[in-house]
Amino acid sequence: MDKKSNMVTEIDEGRGLVRTYWANIRERVAKVEPTFAKLVDDLSPDKTFPLYLAYYPWGALKGDTQSTFLPTLDGSYYRLSDPNVPKDVFSHLGYSVNSAPLALLLDKNLELFIDLKEKKITIPRTVYTPGSFFPLSLILGRKSKRVYFTNKILSLTSGVRSTFMLPNIGCATNHIHLQRDFNVKQPPPKSLYEHWDIFKEIVHSNVINCDWRSCLMYFSEKWIKNLFDKAWHNLKLYLYELAWNHYDYQKNHFYYEIIFSIIQKNRNLKPNPYLVDTAKHLFTTALGIAPGYTPTCDNNSLPWNTLQTAFVESYLLKKYFPTIMQPTHFSFELDKHTIYYSLQNPSTHIFSPKSRKISSTLHELRELEHIMRVFIEELSRENSLCSDTVIHKLVNQVEFKYFHNEIDRHNIVQPSTDIVKFDNRFNSISQKNKIKNAKFSSDAPFMRGCISIRTKNE
Numbered sequence: 379m380d381k382k383s384n385m386v387t388e389i390d391e392g393r394g395l396v397r398t399y400w401a402n403i404r405e406r407v408a409k410v411e412p413t414f415a416k417l418v419d420d421l422s423p424d425k426t427f428p429l430y431l432a433y434y435p436w437g438a439l440k441g442d443t444q445s446t447f448l449p450t451l452d453g454s455y456y457r458l459s460d461p462n463v464p465k466d467v468f469s470h471l472g473y474s475v476n477s478a479p480l481a482l483l484l485d486k487n488l489e490l491f492i493d494l495k496e497k498k499i500t501i502p503r504t505v506y507t508p509g510s511f512f513p514l515s516l517i518l519g520r521k522s523k524r525v526y527f528t529n530k531i532l533s534l535t536s537g538v539r540s541t542f543m544l545p546n547i548g549c550a551t552n553h554i555h556l557q558r559d560f561n562v563k564q565p566p567p568k569s570l571y572e573h574w575d576i577f578k579e580i581v582h583s584n585v586i587n588c589d590w591r592s593c594l595m596y597f598s599e600k601w602i603k604n605l606f607d608k609a610w611h612n613l614k615l616y617l618y619e620l621a622w623n624h625y626d627y628q629k630n631h632f633y634y635e636i637i638f639s640i641i642q643k644n645r646n647l648k649p650n651p652y653l654v655d656t657a658k659h660l661f662t663t664a665l666g667i668a669p670g671y672t673p674t675c676d677n678n679s680l681p682w683n684t685l686q687t688a689f690v691e692s693y694l695l696k697k698y699f700p701t702i703m704q705p706t707h708f709s710f711e712l713d714k715h716t717i718y719y720s721l722q723n724p725s726t727h728i729f730s731p732k733s734r735k736i737s738s739t740l741h742e743l744r745e746l747e748h749i750m751r752v753f754i755e756e757l758s759r760e761n762s763l764c765s766d767t768v769i770h771k772l773v774n775q776v777e778f779k780y781f782h783n784e785i786d787r788h789n790i791v792q793p794s795t796d797i798v799k800f801d802n803r804f805n806s807i808s809q810k811n812k813i814k815n816a817k818f819s820s821d822a823p824f825m826r827g828c829i830s831i832r833t834k835n836e
Contacts, residue, residue, distance in 0.1 A: 434536035470598035670717035721827035
């Protein structure tokens, strides 16, 4: 196979970059986004409107701060700006050479995140699920001399990047088994940030031959240009409405910031700025704008079964269940499950410094609970500034609880062992990976300063 034929094909074998057309792909699209499929059916786009399916293995960067990576059949990648890119690929997708083409996610999940390498933290921004379109802001934004959007911060990965094993997996003796069995090169992880590197080496090991793939459908330039054709008005309107709804919170964020400031002033609240930022982020997480964390229970965001088996059978995890955490969006109107945030794994979008006063995480949790209680009291009032908004509905329907593995003599923070009493997902282990006498890792770092967010029982 020559290099050019390795870069694009019309035979869909679930790998590489595949050129296709609406008639071939419409059934798959209809399963994840039926309204969009119906609108396109009415237009009957022919073969002059090519589409490209891109299959990415788990952990592969779909894009970075420069541009999009396109997969080849042999597992490597290239950019649209590369000199040897196939002419037809560039002619159809070259409109996004410095950003990303409009895409629809067909299979598995992706994570848009900020990578703070120096701090060893990733901040999950958005978890895309099948049926998601992006980047709508770049494709549908009005032409302006001012450019507000920056692509120099965010990265996008196949599967999720902000994932980690809940129990400690930093034992050098046990880690040697992973190095032996899966040719892992990384040393034992010293932080949650480093877990992903270990996961990735295991998943990509030749011993496993993992077939986990996400699938994106890229739209060629003719699709984008025809959005401004009168006949395509309904499709364009549909995409505009998606974009408008997606940015609902951001459009009104300014007003919420003012309201939080007014509450602090009226209640004479002068807390640690870091904890105020955390409190506001908890509301953002409860609204589903920012992801929180949940125990993994399926293979949509990562090869869950594969990784659990590796840590049970090779690493020889014995004391605790091999619970893997992943970023997830919460919907308080629909979700019955709980979502979590941890002071030990901060992912706020603002970085106010911590108070110079030395305090324990337990003390910070108590202070955070007080800040949240004041905010909730004020926001839940019938005549509050938010009484006609979703924030008012949220604070009356959602409860926040605070957990630590140490006993709180003030009885404000609950013991982390209580979490499994209302969330059995922490005990969700496939039958193959059951460990005799193992238990929930209630003393894990993530649980030492954990906040749960869940809809109140009606």
